[in-house]
Amino acid sequence: MRKMENSRLFKLWMVVSTLIVLISVGFIIGYIVLNGIKSISLDFIISSPKGLPLGSEGGILPAIVGSLLLMLIACGFASFLALATAIYVVFYCQSSQIENIVHIIVQCMAGVPSIVIGLFGYTFLVAKLGLGRSLLSAGLTLGVMVFPFIEVRIEKSLQEFSTAALQSSYALGVSKAYTLFKLVLPQCKEDIVAAITLAGGFAMGATAPIILTGAVIFAPIPSSLSSPVMALPFHLYILTGEGISLEKAYATALVLITLIFAINIISIALTSRRKEVGS
Amino acid sequence: MNILELLSLNSYYGHEQVLYGINLAIRKNAITAVIGPSGCGKSTLLLTLNRMLEECGGRAEGEITFAGKDFFSYPKEEIRRRIGIVFQKPSPFPLSIYRNLTYAPVYYGVRDKKKLNEIVESKLKVAGLYEEVQADLHKSALQLSGGQQQRLCIARALTVEPEILLLDEPCSALDIKNTANIEQMLLKLAQDYTIVIVTHNLAQAKRISDYTAFLLNGELVEYGETKKVFSRPQDRRTWEYIEGIYG
Amino acid sequence: MYKVLDVAFSKLIKLLTIFSLLLLAFVVVFIFRESVVFFKEVSVLSFISGRSWNPLLAADNLGIFNIILGTLYVSLVAIILALPIGVGMALLLAGYVEGRVRAIIRGIIDILAGIPSVVYGFIGLLVLVKWFETRLDLSSGESVLAGGILLAVMVLPYVISTCHESMEKAYRRHAPSSQALGVSRSYLLREIVLPESRRAIIAATVLALGRAMGETMAVMMVIGNAPIPPTLLGKCQTIPSLIALEMGMAEVGSLHYHSLFASGLVLMAVLLAINLVFYFVRRSAFMK
Structure with missing residues (x-):
């Protein structure tokens, strides 16, 4: 019972x-x-913030462009380094001790809160290197944040590549680099791109690292790497935090999550296409 | 003529010794079968001869002469090109059939499209696969059947024109028909290549090989012409193995 | 030709890897160095155990005891709420849902993980905090509980996916023999899958705790940010929100500025410890 x-x-x-x-x-x-x-309206998407206090009227075009640019810089910077690190760990690293050290560092870095990374970006990039509150500072800070995220996923994908096929390639006397470029990377490219896009969505939604390093309440569409930027999540925070306009805040949130979902869907579509090809 | 001579070869994985003082001379353009129970070191012997052993975390010492020169004095890439290997489990690259076969030639500098087509066609013909796949050379090799995949892997190993072809139980995962196909092909290949085949299947060794080596616990127990090894083994252990007392 | 490229490529890869690792190590060392400046003025002990936080007054008013408590309190509330829900759902996913439906549900969980924290904070402020104020008749709905609930939703995807992975494996391994005995699915899940997944549950807890303690925006928008001793329905302050709020005001190089680095370091020390535990728990789970 x-x-x-x-x-x-x-x-x-x-x-x-x-x-x-x-x-x-x-x-x-x-x-x-x-x-x-x-x-939300078309006008909201294609015009700049207006009114007093600023943002109570008008649109968010500079924030959309700013967020996309930040994502681009962050992903470009991080994926370049992350790909190299993952390739090194999986294909070139001979000692399991070094491998463990890399894993521990990446794991620890993944655990550093985004605000602390923001703190680093603010002091080192903005103040010490004199990059100022800018697109570049904020983008690089976000890049440091998403590095572990990308590295772990790429490494997993490379790790899963068929050992038998690798052995067969080496057995033909073919070099590692050739094996990588002709065999492994073409096979893993969907996974790699998916990891990077997913990280892009993550970077786009992050607020804490950019509060201090580059995001501002108002700026036009950035003209250079050293201009300050508007970003969607920061804009949303300001609209709510300062109580500027609830209506605009709802619309901004909608635009932000729509963009992030679009990015995630691209990433998922890529991953599932890989699965179909592989089977 | 001997193409490959092994003198007191020892192979290790880490601290564990797998092969003990192997002395073996492989005849050119002949089929040599290596037989023995599981875990006797047959596969390790092949990996040593292709220098893949070190890729798997092992190492070898001893004296090997390949084509009249010290085996270890060759760059390992050259050894791997001149001594091809086919693994037990079919391992086609996740590429098209065509790209599987041009993969290595392109690496070794063949760029001419016509030349590449020629290589693909001739190697597929040798492997008896051409008629089955010629209509669709660009489909993924992973879609082939197990037997076809294994024949593709043999064809692929041949694309770099090796002098010796090592096969590690190439038929263990295949049915009778595919096995017969591959045996036919090996007999034909022996005219141009030296073949060393590891097999579990004594009948197969008997059918196709000219020479047979019997390995037990990492030692070479007996080596000689296949007919002699099977009809009048010199060592009691060989006789016991052939009679199925262990294995 | 390939040979040269090969060597060049392997050197390049190695170089980039070293650069990446140095960069990561540099971040940690940098924060450490900036905090050391502070700890020369104020002892670690009095910083951690100090009850008052007022950067405008003298140095002995820089104590983050209440803020550490607030951080832990909010995170613990989140874990207590998220763990049973996450484990329950992971069990259901492992035993009862298959194929397309599972893929869709996993997609939904991924959506939850993809929503930016500022959006959570936004909803938390407009819905949770408001609800507390109107329904519970609190003077201010900004509270530990609001932060905890919000964080619970945010860490759920991590709990679910960490548990689900191991539960699904355990279920698949044992389902045939269990079915052969005519035992029901829920009995199998309860008696075998759940106990077998305890490592995964521990790992999920640790991971979620790390996420929760490091979260900035969502928490900052709903907890009221007052460095007072935290109570469940009262305001509090967490280390990440402290840094986010005060960094802009602190003059670079001032004691206040260094104290924010120091609190970042305290948070990181706790998080690094948690993550190392996570790394080893997960590794030993794999070994097993």
Whole structure:
């Protein structure tokens, strides 16, 4: 009898948990979309913030462009280094000790909170190197943040490449670099691009690292790497935090999550295409 | 004529010794079968001869002469090009059939499209695969059947024109028909290449090989002409193995 | 030709790897150095145990005890809420859902993980905090509980995916023999899969704790940011929000500025410890 009771409670627990999660997701998305859609318009997307206080009218074009640029710089910088590190660990590193050290450093870095990375960017890039609050400073800071994220995923993908095919390639007397470029990277490229785009979504949504390093309340579309930028998440924070305009905040949030979902969907599509080809 | 001579060859994985003082002379343009129970070091012997052993975390010492020169004095890439290997499990690259076969030639500098086509066609013909796949050379090699994949791997090993072809139980995962196909092909290949085949299948060794080496616990117990080894083994252990007392 | 490129490429890869690692190490060393300046003025102990935070007064008013407590309190509330829900859902995913539906649910969880923290903060402020104020009749809804609930939702995807991975494996391994005995799925999940996944659950807890303690924006927008002793329905302050709020005001090179680095260092020390534990727990889980 007690057994039945336990079993029922256990099932109830699982179902209730699942419902809570699904309802939360539904609520969050629904809340942003329903509220956002009321106040969004084409004009909002293609014009600059106006009004007094600034942002209470007008649009968010510079913030959209700013966020995209930040993402581009962050991903470009981080993926270049992350790809090299992953290749080194999987293909060139001979000692498992060095491999462990790399893993520990990357793992630790993944655990450094984004605000502390922001702190580093602010003091080192903005102040010490004199880059100022700029697109470049903020982009590089975000790059440091997403580096571990990209490295771990690329390394996993390279690690999963068929050992038998690798051995066959080396057995033909072919070099590692040739094997990498002709065999491994073409096969893993969807995964690599997916990892980078996913990191892009992560970078685009991050606020803490850019508060101090480059994001400002208002700036035109940046003309150079040294100009300060507007960014969607920071703009949303200012609109809410300063109580400037709730309506604009809803619309900004909608634009931000739409962009991030679009990026995530690209990433998922790439990963599943890889799976189909591979099978 | 001997193309490969091994003198007191020892192979190790880490601290564990796998092969003990192997002395073996491989005849040119003949098929040599290496037989023995699981774990006797057959595969390690092949990996040593292709210098893939070090890629798997092992090392070898001893004296090997290849084509009249010290084996270890060659760059390992050259050894791997001149002594090809086919593994037990078919391991086609995740590329098209065509690209599987041009992969190594392009690396070694063949750029001419016509030349590449020629290589692909001739090697597929040698492997008896051409008729089956010629209509669709650009489909993924992973879509081939197991037997076809293994024949593709043999064809691929031949694209770099090796002098010796090492095969590690190439038929263990295949059915009778595919096995027969591959045996036919090996007999034909022996006219131009030296073949060393590791096999679990005594009947297969008997059918196709000219010479047979029997390995037990990392030692070479017996080596000689196949007919002699099977009909009048010199060592009691060989006789026991052939009679199926262990294995 | 290829030979030369090959060597050049391997050198380049090695160089870039060294650069990356140095960069990461540099970040840590840099923060450490900036904090050391502070610890020359104020002892570590009095910094950690000090109860008052007022950067405008003398140096002995820089104590982050309440702020550390706030950070831990908010994170613990989040874990206590997220863990049972996450584990429950992971079990259901492992045992009852397959194929397309599972892929869709995993996609939904990924959506949850992809929502930026500032959006969470935004919703938290407009919905949670407001609800607390109107329904619970609090003078201010900004509270530890609001932060905890919000963080719980944010760390759920990490808990679910970490647990689910190991539970699915355990389920697949044991399902055939369990079914052969005619035992129900939920019994298998309860008696075998759940106990077998305890390492994964520990790992998930540690990972989620790390995420929660390091989270800035969402927490900052709903906890009221007052460096007072935290209570469940009262305001509090966490280290990340402290840094985010005060860094802009602190003059570079001042004691206040260095104290923010020092609090970042304290947070990192705790997080690094947590992450190392995570790394070893996960590694030993793999070994097993």
